[in-house]
Amino acid sequence: MIARHHVEEIERVLEGGATGRDSQVADSWKRCVEVHGLDPARADPAHIVTETELREHRMQAERMIASARSGLQSLFRQVARQNYTVLLTDAKGVCVDFFGDPDFEDDLRGAGLFMGANWSEDLAGTSAAGACIVTGEPVTIHQDDHFGNAHTALSCTAAPVYDSLGQLAAVLDISLLQSPSPKSSQNLAMSLVTSSARRVEMANLMAQSRREWVLRFSASPEFLDVDPEAAVTLDGAGRIIGFTRGAEKMFRGDGGSLLGQRLETLLDLSVDDLPDLMRDRPTEDRVVNLRDGGALFGHAIAPQAPRTAGALTRRLRQSGGPLDALAGADPGMQRLLAKAERLAPTEVPLLLCGETGSGKMRLARAVHVAGGARRSLIAVDCAALTPESLPDALGPAGPCRATLLLRRVEELPPAVQPLLTSLLDERPGLRPVATCCTDLALAMQQGRFHTPLFYRLTGATLALPPLRKRQDLGWLLDRLLRRRTQGEKRLSPTARADLTGRVWPGNLHELGRLLDVAVALCDGEVIDLPDLPPPAEQAVAPVAEESLESVLEACGWNMSRAARRLGVNRSTVLRRMRRAGLTPPA
Ligand SMILES: Nc1ncnc2c1ncn2[C@@H]1O[C@H](COP(=O)(O)OP(=O)(O)OP(=O)(O)O)[C@@H](O)[C@H]1O
Numbered sequence: 001m002i003a004r005h006h007v008e009e010i011e012r013v014l015e016g017g018a019t020g021r022d023s024q025v026a027d028s029w030k031r032c033v034e035v036h037g038l039d040p041a042r043a044d045p046a047h048i049v050t051e052t053e054l055r056e057h058r059m060q061a062e063r064m065i066a067s068a069r070s071g072l073q074s075l076f077r078q079v080a081r082q083n084y085t086v087l088l089t090d091a092k093g094v095c096v097d098f099f100g101d102p103d104f105e106d107d108l109r110g111a112g113l114f115m116g117a118n119w120s121e122d123l124a125g126t127s128a129a130g131a132c133i134v135t136g137e138p139v140t141i142h143q144d145d146h147f148g149n150a151h152t153a154l155s156c157t158a159a160p161v162y163d164s165l166g167q168l169a170a171v172l173d174i175s176l177l178q179s180p181s182p183k184s185s186q187n188l189a190m191s192l193v194t195s196s197a198r199r200v201e202m203a204n205l206m207a208q209s210r211r212e213w214v215l216r217f218s219a220s221p222e223f224l225d226v227d228p229e230a231a232v233t234l235d236g237a238g239r240i241i242g243f244t245r246g247a248e249k250m251f252r253g254d255g256g257s258l259l260g261q262r263l264e265t266l267l268d269l270s271v272d273d274l275p276d277l278m279r280d281r282p283t284e285d286r287v288v289n290l291r292d293g294g295a296l297f298g299h300a301i302a303p304q305a306p307r308t309a310g311a312l313t314r315r316l317r318q319s320g321g322p323l324d325a326l327a328g329a330d331p332g333m334q335r336l337l338a339k340a341e342r343l344a345p346t347e348v349p350l351l352l353c354g355e356t357g358s359g360k361m362r363l364a365r366a367v368h369v370a371g372g373a374r375r376s377l378i379a380v381d382c383a384a385l386t387p388e389s390l391p392d393a394l395g396p397a398g399p400c401r402a403t404l405l406l407r408r409v410e411e412l413p414p415a416v417q418p419l420l421t422s423l424l425d426e427r428p429g430l431r432p433v434a435t436c437c438t439d440l441a442l443a444m445q446q447g448r449f450h451t452p453l454f455y456r457l458t459g460a461t462l463a464l465p466p467l468r469k470r471q472d473l474g475w476l477l478d479r480l481l482r483r484r485t486q487g488e489k490r491l492s493p494t495a496r497a498d499l500t501g502r503v504w505p506g507n508l509h510e511l512g513r514l515l516d517v518a519v520a521l522c523d524g525e526v527i528d529l530p531d532l533p534p535p536a537e538q539a540v541a542p543v544a545e546e547s548l549e550s551v552l553e554a555c556g557w558n559m560s561r562a563a564r565r566l567g568v569n570r571s572t573v574l575r576r577m578r579r580a581g582l583t584p585p586a
Helices: 002-014 023-035 051-060 062-082 102-111 128-135 183-208 245-251 271-277 311-319 322-326 331-343 360-370 417-426 440-445 451-457 473-485 493-500 507-521 545-554 559-566 570-580
Strands: 085-090 095-099 139-142 155-162 168-176 213-218 230-234 240-243 287-289 295-301 350-353 376-381 402-407 430-436 460-463
Touching: 002 023, 023 128, 023 139, 051 062, 051 095, 062 085, 062 095, 062 168, 062 183, 062 493, 085 128, 102 559, 128 139, 128 155, 128 168, 139 183, 155 183, 155 245, 168 183, 183 213, 183 230, 183 240, 183 245, 213 245, 213 271, 230 245, 240 245, 271 295, 322 331, 322 360, 331 360, 331 460, 350 360, 360 402, 360 430, 417 430, 417 451, 430 451, 440 451, 473 493, 473 507, 493 507, 545 559, 545 570, 559 570
Parallel strands: 350 430, 350 460, 376 402, 402 430
Antiparallel strands: 085 095, 085 168, 139 155, 155 168, 213 230, 213 295, 230 240, 287 295
C-alpha cells in the first residue's frame, strides 16, 4: 500500500508536480530515474561490498578513518541511547567505519547500516550519504524520502567531510532503523552530525600539518582554543596550503579557491604576526581583523620541531649497546636505561620490578650483557627451587663471577629464603639480579619475605612502567611487528589507534601474542581492525567445538545471538565455526 503511494509520488515529481518534498529529495529522485536508470518499484536489499573490496576502500581512506575515529566514538556516545548508528562512508559511498548497537547487528546489516554497505546514489537510490556525496551538502533523508522501497523505514542524516584541499573525502552519517514520523524530529541529529564533521575535518587538518603554521578561528573567544570553527595551514611565506570547509565558507566570498592565497589578502595580518596569536596570549587579545571590516579570534599553532632525542637518548643511541634496544622515545624508560647502563658494570644487586610482561627478564639479561663479558649467567626460576636443588642451581661452589638472575623472587618458597641468604654470603662472586611483580618491601614487612635476604637483593631498584603508561608504545608495536614479518606487514592507522588505546594488563606478553594472531589472520600487507583479536581478558576460555555447535543450534544458527551467549563477538564465532568445519544447515 505504502509502496504503491511511494512509487506514484515519485512519478508525480518526475512529471514536475510539487509534492512538498525538500528540493534535495526531489532532485535526487529525478537523478535516480533520469541519470541512474533506477526503478522505484523495486525493493533491492542493501548492497554490501565483498571483504576484499572493503579492505581496499578502507586502505584508501585510512588517514581519514584515523582522523575521524575519536569523533565517531564521541558522536556514538552521544546518540547511542537514542538507537542511532554512526557510519563513515568514503567519497564513493562505501561504509568504511561503523559504530552501532551489537544487539541489533543482524537488523543493521540487513538495512545496510553496516560496514561495507554501499550507499552511492547510482546503486542504492536516494539516501543521506548518497545525496550528500552528489550535492556536497548536509542532508536528512527521512523514511519515504528514500527512493528504494527497502529503505523507507530508515531515517538518515549525513554531513560531508572535506579534506584539507577542499575535496570531499568522506561522509558522516547517523541513522535510525525506526524513527518518529515528523522529519523535524531529526533537526538535532543534523546539528550533531554537522558539528562532528567539522571536528573531523579539523582533526584531519591538524594531523597533516605538524610541520606548518596552523591558524584557527572562532567567532567567540570562549571556543577559540577548545572548538574552533575553521582553520588554515600556511607555508613559511604565509600562503594557504590547506583549509577546512569552515574556512572556505568564512573567506571565499568571491568564490575563488583559498589554496595559494596569501594571508594578507584575507586578513589584516602577515605570517610574521602569527607568534602574537599563540596560546600564551590572553584569548581576548587575539583579535584578527578581516579585510571586509569584520573581526574574529585567532589561535596560531607553530610548526612542531621534528622530534629530537633527549641527551640521555642520544647517549644511549650512540652506545648502541644491548640496553639501547629496549625502548623508544619514552623519557621515563630512557632515564631508567641510563641508570641501568651505569649500574650494569658494578657489583650492586638489582631488583627489577613491574607488572607481568613489563620486560623485567629482558632488562635483566641486557644488564648482564652490558656489564661485560667476564661474568657467566645463572638464571633460575624461583618458584621451582627447593632447599635441596638450590646449591646446584647456583652453579659450582668456589670462586666464580656470575650474574645470578632470580626470576620472580617473590615466589621463592619460604624454606629456600634463609638458605639463599647464606649461599649469597658464601659466594661473593654472585651478583643477584632479581625480578619481582609484587611489592617485596610489603611482603617483608608482613613477614612473608626473609628480611636479611631482602636487603641482600635490593642494592638498586629499577621499576619498569606498564605498557599503558609508555609513550613509546608505537615504537614497540613497529619493532615487534618487524620482528615477526620482516617489514612485510604494517598496521593501518585505525588498528594502531585501537592498540595504543588498550590497557594491556598482560603488557608485552599480551602484545606479543596479539601480534602473532593478527599476523596470522591478516591476508594482505596491512593489518586492520578486523584482524585484531579482542583484549585477552575479554576473550572467554576456548569453547569446545561440540559445545559451539550446540550453542549455535540452540540459537537457531543466528551468529549474533550465539556470539552474545558465548560472550564473544560475531567474527570470533565465525572463525571458530570455520576452524571446526561447521556450516549452518541448508
Ligand atoms: N623491549 C622489548 N622489545 C621487544 N620485546 C620485548 C621487549 N621487552 C620484553 N619483550 C618481550 O616481551 C615478553 C615479556 O618480557 P619479559 O619476560 O622480560 O617480561 P617480565 O616482566 O619478566 O614478565 P614476567 O613477570 O611475567 O616474568 C618476552 O617475550 C620478551 O621477549
